[in-house]
Amino acid sequence: MVSIAHEVQSAHAPAHGAHGSHEPSVLDGPLSAPVGHHLPTTTGLDSRKLLMWLFLASDCMFFGSLIGTFMTYKGRSLIPPSPHEIFDIPYTSVSAFVLLMSSLTMVLALAAIQRNDPIRLRVWLITTALLGTVFIGGQYYEFHVFYQEGLNLQHSLFGSAFFTLTGFHGAHVTIGIFWLLYMTALSWTGRLNAEQPLFIEIAGLYWHFVDIVWIVIFTVVYLLP
């Protein structure tokens, strides 16, 4: 007769075999290491990646509500300046272009880790973070110019809605920059294995989302008459 304990062991054996080649890494235990993540999931999608997708879905509603607020108040500000007296669209177009290019470098970073090329991974991660920083610097300069011209958070309805919406987007980009730098540091200290493009992929999902949101904000806030 076969003991139950033996049955349990044998039932577990294939699952352990399935991840035998997995190199242990510090990232096996970060922020969101799920239970039993070494086991195949129901959908085949890693739980951490699924979490990021769901978070982005929720964040869509967050930005949707902020953009909706801006749209509601468009043209209802009682105090000048109006948006088109103050916007410098060519300038903001350049900074939007910089941010969009950072999505390209983000993809190159992911391709690098998938090819097991840690040098290029770090090059492209730092480039992405730099492009993001240029965008944030541009936003800071733009805010500064507007502030000089008298537009601030309290000044008018337009000021409140504009600084809140773009400010929250800027905060998202800033978090993304720190995340990319953290990933670079992990790669530098050898703790980001070539077997784990997942972590770059998840950071990339977030980064691309933030870029896409900027396309919407740029259109709605700056371009729409």
Place this chain on the structure above:
Amino acid sequence: MAVTIPRPAAPAAPVQAAPEYGTLPSYRGFLSWLTTVDHKRIGILYGCTAFAFFLLGGVEALMIRIQLATPNGTFVSPDAFNQLFTMHGTTMIFLFVMPMSVAFFNYIVPLQIGAPDVAFPRLNAFSYWTFLFGGIFMNASYFVDGLPDGGWFGYVPLTGPIYSPSMRIDFWMLGLQVLGVASLAGAFNFLVTIINMRAPGMSLMRMPIFTWNTLITSFLLIFAFPSITVGLILMMFDRFFGTNFYYAPNGGDPLLWQHLFWIFGHPEVYILILPAMGMVSEILPVFSKKPLFGYPFVVYATVAIGFIGFGVWSHHMFTTGLGPIANAFFAASTMLIAVPTGVKIFNWMFTMQGGAIRFTTAMLFAIGFVSMFTIGGLSGVMHAVVPIDMQHQDSYFVVAHFHYVLFGGAIFGILGGIHFWWPKFTGTMLSEKLGKWTFWLVFVGFNLTFGPMHFLGVDGMPRRIYTYSTFQGWSGWFGYDWLGWNMICTIGAFIIAIGILTFIYNAFHSLMGPKNAPNDPWDAATLEWSLPSPPPVYNFRVDPVVRSRDAWWSWKRRRQAVEAGENVATVTLAGHELGHVEFEEDHPSEEYLAQEANFTHGDPSTVHIPNPSFFPLIAALGLVTMAVGMIFSYVLAVVGFLYLIVAIGGWAMEPTG
């Protein structure tokens, strides 16, 4: 041909090896609760905390009813009355019904889907601590500046800086933000768990119906909460930084708050009721000994409610003058959402029809849910009709309506769920005799409290008034000023209180008694009942294999068939097909034996158990420190933020074992 099952006479001698806790120490006693990441313990923490807030909200309700029992009441001041009704609503919604539902999600869902835990155990602990600190933070307002007093809906401009200069609203809006973080983190966790951690063979249409309701509720949460988050951020900016979002003199529009609030607020109604619907959908089949009637339709109806629930919010705003087109649209969508709800009610009734019904306490609460929720649903459809709604707006008729759906619905469902799953949670059985006393006291008290409010409402009694005079016709029967519907309501409220006290006595009495609850006291349908009561820390020793809906019923029938040597391929219950099984002819397969090992608890498992961790608690403290800092000192807010960052860093670097 009879089949002999080589079942071990005695399970292999229990191996006393310590469970694997990885590299961190396993804490004991009080520390083990502070550091726990076990979904069952977190469920218990959620449940106990939510119940404590339930008692707090209940005491607030009783004070409201004492004040309103007689005309010209002087029990509390008008200011105190505003605080009471605000915190009664806020507490019952955000600090009782939602977290109590989460307690059930935590304890039940991983067991129902055959998972070892939720997907992100530490994030789960973080949700709990954030909820606890958020609830304490909001109520701590009492010791600083009095409780929040702007209503649970917090309409601007009343809650703006001009008309509410005190700190009360600051505590309310920041407390809601903190609670929102807890709810969102929990919802993400349950979504990933349900989507990704189901046992082999558990397709979506084999999922237990409670798990389905958890899934839809979590989707509602992640899509609805950002809206109130933005609303609250704008309110916070208006109050702290002098922005103009709701400030009409600069062009701001107070209606924006109402939209942002109700785009969240109406899905929130379904966030409150869907978990209770899920519990009732589990209880009714078990005590009718019949599978849930029209399971796919109940699932589709739940999904439909989830979708349409986002398209009805403006029925809370018919009197704000949105115009005939908007009113017509929202009236139609509101009537439309009654259709899937009605589908569910008929499914529950047909589940009971022809069943072998056992009137246990849980079943009584479930039947009470169906009948009381129907009454509340019908008065809800009345409010879809714009002219009627305009008459009822801000009257006690509305109070009657939403208490019939939230108390007669959500709380009846939760009380049913507590009585149903109590043996699984605690390993002890509740007294059925006391349980029936609880049910009848709560049922009678509930109808005495909220039934007459329909009459008061159509008689013109407004909500949120702290008192009324003898001339207004809401009292004064038989020449006695103090006698009237309001007095009946108050008496009913105290009968509910006696019912709840009966439950508390029953609970303590049962916890003091022997831990002798069987694994499956009700002959129930879902996998959590296959495990010991309470289940071992690792839940299942091997992944359960699911071959049909109602997996545990199906397994039990299959086992009977194996023992009887029947060569059946279809498992039926009460004439209803549960599903098909692949039958082994000669001897029980390895899978069969491994599955049996799950159900005959013996030696500890080799299942990986996540490490306990302090970091969820530490991170939650950082979050609430930020909230305190926003009110008292921005320096403290920055300190709280940096502390949170450090905590997350430590969290990220901590080995999970």
